[in-house]
Every structure is written in structure tokens, then in C-alpha cells.
Amino acid sequence: MMKVSRRGFLKATGLVVIGLVAKPLFDTLSRLELPQLSARLGTLTGKRLAMVINLKACLAKDGCSDCIEACHRIHNVPDFGNPKDEIKWLRTVPYEDAFPELKHEFIAKGLKGLPTLVLCNHCANPPCVQVCPTGATWKREDGIVMQDYHRCIGCRYCIAACPYGSRSFNWRDPVPFIKEINFGFPIRTRGVVEKCNFCEERLAKGLPPACVEACWEKKVLIFGNLEDPNSNIREILHLHYSLQRKPYLGTNPQVYYIIT
């Protein structure tokens, strides 16, 4: 009979345990999906929703805020009138703040301080989804990063993890600060996180996102499916030089900016 020393037995057991645990643990902790898997999902759903923002065509510099107003009205976003409690799904920030790594002394005149629309980037690799302890935020197969206001425990880990400042927290009861309640969309309670949802409730009805609709004629905002090679959004990205916010973080934002 083969004699197994205690030492040898422990060694073998240890190796087996490591072998069994290492791979699943790595997969669980790793944020990146396996390429084959995501490719397969892609062909199954055939959808990867994205947005292009035409920076210079945007009239925010002339005081236009149609898209922001449409978004906030439809989604019951409150207006507290102070930065401390502020909740913003869609807002403008100076160009240099949206693209801090592109900031230098001699930025082109047309770009310097240019109001730039920012919203949730619906990252292909979203860090907020990775850190959420309850699955209250997740990525749909069509790429929309969703937020469940009823599962969220309000730990704000997702806010810490978002490199774009795209998430807001309900520091207090928002209801008294909503101008006119839209009963077609949930209002939020204090203590939960919210953000842009790419108007998934409108997409389900076959409507474009509210911001895109509000800006329909100016064509500043282009929304579409990147998986469709014949889509308008693909063509625009094909023709123009485009930017993503903080691409070096590996989050792969699905909101692209073009400067024409």
C-alpha cells in the first residue's frame, strides 16, 4: 500500500483546494467579462446602446437647457437650489472639467469653458456595478446601467466608485422640491442613489430618450445601437474624431463626444 505522509496529504489537499477555489474566485472578483461570453451576448441581443454628443453644435453656450429640463421633468428630478443636496441626471460642466486630461493653457477658443453635457456614461465596464453590495445597480444586456431605487441601501459606494460624478444621492426627501410630479415615473425616497437611465422606460415604448427628443432638430444628441453597422450613430463615429471621458480608466464609456 502506498504510504501517504501527513505532510504529503496536507500538501495535496492544499493544492486541490487552491485549484478549486482560485478560478471561480478570480472570475467573481474580476470585473471584465470573458470576451467569448460578451461576444455571444452581443449576438444574442444585438444591442449596445450608446450616445454621441456633438459638442460644438450644442446651444448650451447660448443658454439652451431644453434637454436638461425635459430629462428632469420626466424623471421627477428635484431642484433643491443648492449644490449640497443637488441631484443631476444631465447637466453641463465646462469642457475642461469634463475632460481634465485634455486641459492646457492654449485650448481652442471655441472649446475653452464650453458648456459640455455630462450624464451617466453607461460604461461597458461599470465600476459602480462592481462595487454595489446588493445588486441594486446592474448592467443590462443592451448596455444600460440600471438603478433599483427599492433595493438600494444608500451606502454610496457606487458614488465613490464612479469616476464621472454621474450619481446623485437623495440627501433629503425630494418630493417637495419636484416642480410637477410625473406620475408615469417613480419618485424616489430619501436615502437612495439615482442617475440617468438612458430613458429605458421610454425605449421600452419605442420612444427615444427625452433629451434626444428635446433636441431633435438640432441633432446635438444622437442615440443608437452600436451593434448595428448601418446605424446612424455608427456612421457618425466612423466619420468624426471622437472622445470618451477618462478612457484610460478602462470603463469604456458609451457616451461619445465629437468636436466638429
Next chain:
Amino acid sequence: MFERALVGSRKYWGLIVVLLAIIGVGFICYLKQLDYGLGITGMSRDVAWGLYIANFTFLVGVAASAVMVVLPYYLHNYKQFGKITILGEFLAVAAVLMTMLFILVDLGQPARVFNMILHPSLRSVMFWDMVVLGGYLLLNIVIGWLTLDAERKGEKPSAWLKPVIFLSMPWAISIHTVTAMLYCGLAARPFWLTALLAPRFLASAFASGPALLILFCLIIKRFTKFDAGKEAIEKVAQIVAYAVTTSVFFLLLEFFTVYYGQLPKHMIHFHYLLFGVEGYTGLVPWMWASLVLACLSLYLLINPGTRRREDFLAAACAAVFASIWIDKGLGLIVPGFIPSPLGEILEYAPTVPEILITLGVWGVGFLVLTVLYKIAVSVKEETAA
């Protein structure tokens, strides 16, 4: 054994009443917070975490530090620590309890906290932090209580307890490592994105926790017949000396990489902390106070003449505690959010209700600690007699 907590001197009951009053005030403020929302605190659109999470982080360190008296006693058979391991373990119990309460008061929807268990997400470090903290609390309650009970009966602790004690040692390291991972895995926050964070946490933990333990030993010696022994306290003081040195060394390493490397997105947060940015200097006096206190404690602890004198040692320990509370509390959490990812600066200062709730949580911790120490010291006094 618990009945020992129900009899005591006037001073003991006086302390209990004071702590209950502090808890009561904190609780009333917490009810207000539940009603109004977390907007009652100084936290804001940009600064998503504040005083609560700062104290949480600091106290995880205090909890982890129990290993610094448990390990020499059980692993190296360093007999002098036999009398104080129980104090370390009970300190860990109270500290872990406080960390959990700080998380709870920081939640926007505390009633939904069980979603962490109902819908666990294994990719979230917060889930793992809950697991290790919960496990550590259980380990220290079981170990502390059973060893004390065995001592009371004049028996040896059950044999099965030994492996549990051994398990508690790496477990102590794990709670602070995982807590560091809450922060140091976030690419969005360059201030925390450093592999040195967990080692820094551990080094500062092994300074602040044992420093607190020394202070408690000195207080207990003054008010009861229980004396931890000069040699034990001196040894813990050496541990604190080494740990503070390591902690400051790590901090300087961090400064070097940030300031010599000159990556703007790293540098700006340290700049905010140390010198202020665009006239915003909210944390600057705090951070410099922390650095000065650290240097003072280094001087008092490294110099054997001062380290061996009880009064200087107490001052040094208080300095260590305060220095690390700042450095690892608000000094660690708040600059992570300032400036915001968009470069905006919204400063943070805790509000009065926020501070009272924080004191309330510390009150709960000290109440539990007082009761546990009362039991432990009573048992020690009986067995010594």
C-alpha cells in the same frame, strides 16, 4: 459571569449613567436623521462619505490590533501578555461593534440593510468586509468569554479553543486588509488608489489600538486592584513605537511617490490635505496637527527614558491615538472626494447632529467595553485573591 457587571462602585455606575446619557443624545439625533435624511450631516453631492465612515475605518484598526497582544502570548508563549489578552479581545469586540454601528448610521436606508444578505454581490468588497467583520466579532466574543470563564473556574480553556484562537490572528489582519480594499480598488479615486493602503492601515492600526490598550491598562490600574504589570505595558509600548515608526515611514513613502511623480490627479488631493487648494483649507490644520502629534509621539516612544515613564507614556499614547484618528479618519476619507472627479470643490465639515450621533456610537462602544472590562477585572481580582 455576567452578574459581575451588575454590582459595582458608585464610580462604575456614574460612568454607566454618563455613557447612557451620551448614547441617549446620539439616539435622539439619529431619529432626527432618520426623519430628515442624511442631509442633516455635512455630507454633500461631492463628499459622499464623512465622519461616520472615517470613524468606521479608524475603529476597524483598533479592532484588528488585538492580535498584537494575542499573537505574542499564544504563538510565542510570551507569558507577560497572559493578563492583558482578554483586554485586547474585549477591546476588539467593542471596536467591531462600533464599526458596524457606524456603517448602519451611514446608510441612507438602514431598514434595507439585510439586502446585503438577501441579495449578496460577491464582487463587492463591502460584502466581504461584512463577512470578515462579522466573523471577527464572533471570534473575539467566543474566545474572550470562554478563556475568561475558564480562568474563573481555575481550569484550562477547552482544547478546541486553541485553533479558534489561531484562526483569529490572520482574521485580524484580514479585517483591516479588506477594509483597505474598500478604498484602494477604486480607480475613480486616485487618493486611495495605492497598494500601500492596506499596509499603511495595518501599521497605523498596530499603533493606535495598542496605544489605547496602554491607556486602558493605566486607567484600570488606577481604579481597581488589577495591574497588567510593568513589563507587559513596556512591551506593548515597544510595539506601539515600532508601529508608529512604520506608519510614519509608509506615509512619507506615499508623499514621495505623489510629489516626485507629480501626477496631477494624485497630487491635487494630497495638496488639498496638506496645503489647501484654491483657498479651500478645511483639513490643513487637522493634518498638520496629526503630523506634529505623530512626531511628538515618536520622540516620546523611541526615547527609552520617556517611554518607561508612565506619565510620558500616557501622553505619547494619547498623541498616537489622536494623530492616527485624524490621519486615518477624516484625513483619509474626505480628500478622496475633494476635488470631485469633475474638479469641483465642495468642502466638508461635520454638523452638530452628525457629531452627536458619532459620540453616541462611541458611547455604545465604551458602554460595552466598560461592562466587559468590569467583568474581566472582577474575575481577575477574584482569582488573584
